[in-house]
Structures are given as structure tokens and as C-alpha cells.
Amino acid sequence: MRPLHCKIVLVRPRNPNNIGAAARAMKNFGFTELVVVSPHPPIWNEAVSAVNAVDVIANACVVETLAEAIADCTFVVGTVDRSRVEPKQVIYTPEDLSRDLQATPHRLALVFGPEKNGLTNEDLSHCHRTLSIPTQPGCPSMNLGQAVAVCCYELMRDRAQHSTKIEPPAQATAGEIEAALQLALDLLRISDFILPGSEADLTIKLRRSLIRLNLRDREVKTLCGALRKIEQRLSGMRLPAPPHS
Amino acid sequence: MRPLHCKIVLVRPRNPNNIGAAARAMKNFGFTELVVVSPHPPIWNEAVSAVNAVDVIANACVVETLAEAIADCTFVVGTVDRSRVEPKQVIYTPEDLSRDLQATPHRLALVFGPEKNGLTNEDLSHCHRTLSIPTQPGCPSMNLGQAVAVCCYELMRDRAQHSTKIEPPAQATAGEIEAALQLALDLLRISDFILPGSEADLTIKLRRSLIRLNLRDREVKTLCGALRKIEQRLSGMRLPAPPHS
Structure with missing residues (x-):
């Protein structure tokens, strides 16, 4: 299976269960690099003591800023819920991202915002693309752990069928x-x-x-x-x- | 968008958070029919009082047996984790299911087992197909709510691009x-x-x-x-x- 260089970045998560759920979904689909930006300390401590995917959590990086989290990446994708996509804009979906990564290998950071309000415009200004899962307009906002699961699933879905070699990316980090x-x-x-x-x-x-x-x-x-x-x-x-x- | 006749069936779920998470994922992707088989009453009551996707939960059917849950369906797909697929067997994936449903319209029941041990062989004997999400062999078992999210996402993913009319199914229920x-x-x-x-x-x-x-x-x-x-x-x-x- 072709390796995929991808870190999952959770920005200011507020619910330890969601951190645990994200880590478990990552492990289900073979992702190991978790970075957590500026978590509330008691929330992070509670997540660390969770049972699921202990190794992903134990090896997670905790950093102060999104800039630190993504510094070594060549492609940064921020996720927003569909209500933040302009009505006439074409949604950049997890499937589009998967296709783009097949065409151009990258060190990817996939960035998820806090549960309540999502990524800020400042956060998104660090991102090359803004991705949205194509949910129903009447109920656009997904649970954080489930959104991570859907993205990890999509990124790994077709990967077994491809085996091109990853060239070291020429893009700037x-x-x-x-x-x-x-x-x-x-x-x-x-x-x-x-x-x-x-x-x-x-x-x-x-x-x-x-x-x-x-x-x-x-x-x-x-x-x-x-x-x-x-x-x-x-x-x-x-x-x-x-x-x- | 082409309508999809699909009910999500949760068999003997043990965690009210997972029932709530499943309902929310259903709503995110436009599914409304939830059937819960033989839930432990206090667990069901706690799920009913959850905030997410109140309407999906309020309209859910509670039945005693899987046979009742699927009686009006023409295609019943049971989900198991990948560790229960024989090593040489080809996995029937959510993507395969989505493709099959594009080719042959059905009244689908997508059946998820209890968190700890999954569907029994008796449960699976009611199913036309056994589906497995292609997780990593080292961590095959997904969280119930996340598994529902991934399946609902996959079933709706390509649907906007298809608009064939559904014929009343000739298959037996x-x-x-x-x-x-x-x-x-x-x-x-x-x-x-x-x-x-x-x-x-x-x-x-x-x-x-x-x-x-x-x-x-x-x-x-x-x-x-x-x-x-x-x-x-x-x-x-x-x-x-x-x-x-």
C-alpha cells in the first residue's frame, strides 16, 4: 500500500471524547500523526487517559499555534461545515482531496476546528484549500470524531489500488x-x-x-x-x- | 437528488451516545429511518433524551427482533468488522454497496451489531450480504457512530450525480x-x-x-x-x- 504522509490537526478541541474518537478513527485507517493545537489542559489530560488508540494519543504533539502544527507540511487543508461554503461555490470534498493527493504527493495536514464554531478565518488563512464534507444543507454540522472518520476513510479508500512512488515534494512547506x-x-x-x-x-x-x-x-x-x-x-x-x- | 430507500438498523446497542451519534450522522447525510432492535430500556431512554438529531430518534422504531426490523426490505446488509472477513475473501465494502444500489434499486436495511461483539451468526443469516469497512488489520473495529457515519457518507457520496428513476423492486422482501x-x-x-x-x-x-x-x-x-x-x-x-x- 502506498504510504500517505498526513497529519491530523485538531485545533482547540473542547471535548475529550472527540479527541479519543478522532484518534481511534485515525488508527482504524492507518494514520498515526496527531497534532493538537492549544487544547484546554484538563480536556487534554482527560483525553490522554482514554482507552482508545492509546498509542496515537501518547505520540500526539501538543503545540501552541496552528503555524507550528503545520510547519513541515506542503499542503494544508482546513475543514469547515457546508454552511460556510458560498451557495454557488463548488465544494472541495474529501474525494477531491484524495484525487489531488494521488496526482501530486504532499505532506498533508488535515485541520479540524473546535466543535462549536469551527476554524476561524485566521486559521483558514493558513490553509491551501478549504474542504467540506457534502452533508445535507438542513443538518450541515458533523460531530468532530465522525468528520475525522469520514475523511480518514476517504483518504484510504482507493489507496490499496495505487502504488506509485512518492517523490520528495518540491513544494515549499x-x-x-x-x-x-x-x-x-x-x-x-x-x-x-x-x-x-x-x-x-x-x-x-x-x-x-x-x-x-x-x-x-x-x-x-x-x-x-x-x-x-x-x-x-x-x-x-x-x-x-x-x-x- | 435520487431518493435512497434505506433504513439504518441498530441491533442491541449498549451505549446511548452511540445511538445519538448514529442518528446525527444519518441526519447529516439525509437518512431518516432508524430502527433499534431490542435496546436495553434505560439505554434507549437516555438516547431519547439526547440533544442531537431529536427528530430521527423521536421517529425511530423500536422492535423486538431483527426479522421485524427488516421485514419490508428487499436487500439486507449486515456489517462486521474486518477481522471477521476470511483472509482470502474479498471484502464487500460500502463502495461496493453504493455501486450495487445504483445498478439495482432496493429497499435497503443496513444493519449494525452491538458495540462489543457485533452481529451474531444468527443475525447475519438474515442478511443478503456482509459488509466490512476496509480498516487496518491491526485496528479493525470501528466505533459504532463512526461506522454509521462512514456508511451514510459513502451511500450519499455519488448520489447527486445520478438521477435514474427507482422502479418498484420485484425482489421479495x-x-x-x-x-x-x-x-x-x-x-x-x-x-x-x-x-x-x-x-x-x-x-x-x-x-x-x-x-x-x-x-x-x-x-x-x-x-x-x-x-x-x-x-x-x-x-x-x-x-x-x-x-x-
Whole structure:
């Protein structure tokens, strides 16, 4: 069976049963990498003591931010319920994702939001695609554990029939793109481009644009080099450079 | 969207959360008919008071036996976990079921067993097919609510793209076949064919055979007519027939 590089990322989950259910579904379908972003500590402790899929939970990473969770990934897919898809928009489904991964191998992060309100726009600005399970419009919101189960099932469904070799991806990782974004923001800050109170919005817009470009790792390296050079020049014009830096 | 006649049957479920989760997944994918076989009363009461998918639960049927649950169905599919599929056997998957239903419309019953041990062989003898979700051999057993979610998702996945009309099925219903089976058993009992203690096994074997024949409703009517005639004759040979019967 062709290996699939996929981590499941749960952002701020609120129910330990759902964390346990997600871990069990992952194990059912052969996924092992679980990352939990900023869980409420007592909730996480309760999930750790659950019986199901102990090894998936024990090996889970707990991180503070979504950016950390996805830093080494080349394709980040955020999940939302169908009510958040515009009426005329075509839904990007688990099946579409599975097909895209057959065509282009990736280090995938599949990101699920908190039970009550789902991923924020800031969370989604980190994602290359927004995926939605095609539920009924009258009852769009799925239970978290069940949504993870459906996605894991779909990703593994056809996999036994394919055996192409995974090439190391040439795409930039989310971490490399985020580093470029932060460099660009530094530059814009130094240049007084950022109006007071507008930084959060601008960050989301810029991140979306950078992600849409589908940059290769070498392109991002070049971009970062250029940004650093400009920043050095700008800093030099405003303040004398600190010695030996 | 093409309508799908499908009831979800939960046999002796033991966890009210799983009943609620199954109902919610059904509603997510547009299924409304839930039948619960012989639930433990306090468990059922707790499920009824759950918040999710209240209407599915409120309209659920509670019956004593699996035979009652499936009596009006023409295709009965029992689910088992993958560890119960023989190593060399090809798994009948949710995708296979979905494809079969596109080809031949049916009144489907999709049957899920109790959490701990799944469907018994007696339960499975009522089923035309045994379905298994292709989980990993190392962790084959899925959570009940998640298994229902995966099956409902798969059955609805491609449905929006098809719009063939459903013909009234010519297949016999499970109830008609069960009636024929009971007539046959009566006959065998009267004929002293059934050895003491062997009736349960024989019933399962006969049921499996009758189901495998895929009888049309008219064929079952003919069969029942013939069985009744023979029984009358046999009864007449042993005891005088009651007057006017």
C-alpha cells in the first residue's frame, strides 16, 4: 500500500471524547500523526487517559499555534461545515482531496476546528484549500470524531489500488512560507506600511496570497533572501546596524 | 437528488451516545429511518433524551427482533468488522454497496451489531450480504457512530450525480422470505426431519440458502403456496384436518 504522509490537526478541541474518537478513527485507517493545537489542559489530560488508540494519543504533539502544527507540511487543508461554503461555490470534498493527493504527493495536514464554531478565518488563512464534507444543507454540522472518520476513510479508500512512488515534494512547506510571510511583515512594519490596527487583517490577506502562489521551496528561499536584503538596507537607513549582527 | 430507500438498523446497542451519534450522522447525510432492535430500556431512554438529531430518534422504531426490523426490505446488509472477513475473501465494502444500489434499486436495511461483539451468526443469516469497512488489520473495529457515519457518507457520496428513476423492486422482501422459511420449517417439523437440538442451526442454514436465491416476490408467493399445500396434505395424513380449514 502506498504510504500517505498526513497529519491530523485538531485545533482547540473542547471535548475529550472527540479527541479519543478522532484518534481511534485515525488508527482504524492507518494514520498515526496527531497534532493538537492549544487544547484546554484538563480536556487534554482527560483525553490522554482514554482507552482508545492509546498509542496515537501518547505520540500526539501538543503545540501552541496552528503555524507550528503545520510547519513541515506542503499542503494544508482546513475543514469547515457546508454552511460556510458560498451557495454557488463548488465544494472541495474529501474525494477531491484524495484525487489531488494521488496526482501530486504532499505532506498533508488535515485541520479540524473546535466543535462549536469551527476554524476561524485566521486559521483558514493558513490553509491551501478549504474542504467540506457534502452533508445535507438542513443538518450541515458533523460531530468532530465522525468528520475525522469520514475523511480518514476517504483518504484510504482507493489507496490499496495505487502504488506509485512518492517523490520528495518540491513544494515549499507551510513553515517556509510562514517564515517568508513574517519577513515580509517585518519589512512592511519598518516601512510604516501597516496602519495601526490593520496588521491582523493584512497578515491574513498576505498569507492567503502567498499560499495561493504554490511556491516551490527554492522560490521561497530566493524570496526570503531578497526580503532579508531589503530589510537590512531599510534598517541601515533608519538606525545604525548593531555591531557584529 | 435520487431518493435512497434505506433504513439504518441498530441491533442491541449498549451505549446511548452511540445511538445519538448514529442518528446525527444519518441526519447529516439525509437518512431518516432508524430502527433499534431490542435496546436495553434505560439505554434507549437516555438516547431519547439526547440533544442531537431529536427528530430521527423521536421517529425511530423500536422492535423486538431483527426479522421485524427488516421485514419490508428487499436487500439486507449486515456489517462486521474486518477481522471477521476470511483472509482470502474479498471484502464487500460500502463502495461496493453504493455501486450495487445504483445498478439495482432496493429497499435497503443496513444493519449494525452491538458495540462489543457485533452481529451474531444468527443475525447475519438474515442478511443478503456482509459488509466490512476496509480498516487496518491491526485496528479493525470501528466505533459504532463512526461506522454509521462512514456508511451514510459513502451511500450519499455519488448520489447527486445520478438521477435514474427507482422502479418498484420485484425482489421479495425479507419479511416474505422469512414467512416462506417459517412455512418450510413447519413442514420439516411435521415430517420429523428436524433432529432434536438441531433446529437453530438448520434455521440459519435454510435462511442463508433462501436469501442466496434472490427470489422475486412472485416466486416466493408460489413457493409459499406450494409449501402450504404440502403441509395441509401432511397434516391430513397424521391428524384429521380441522373442519372448514
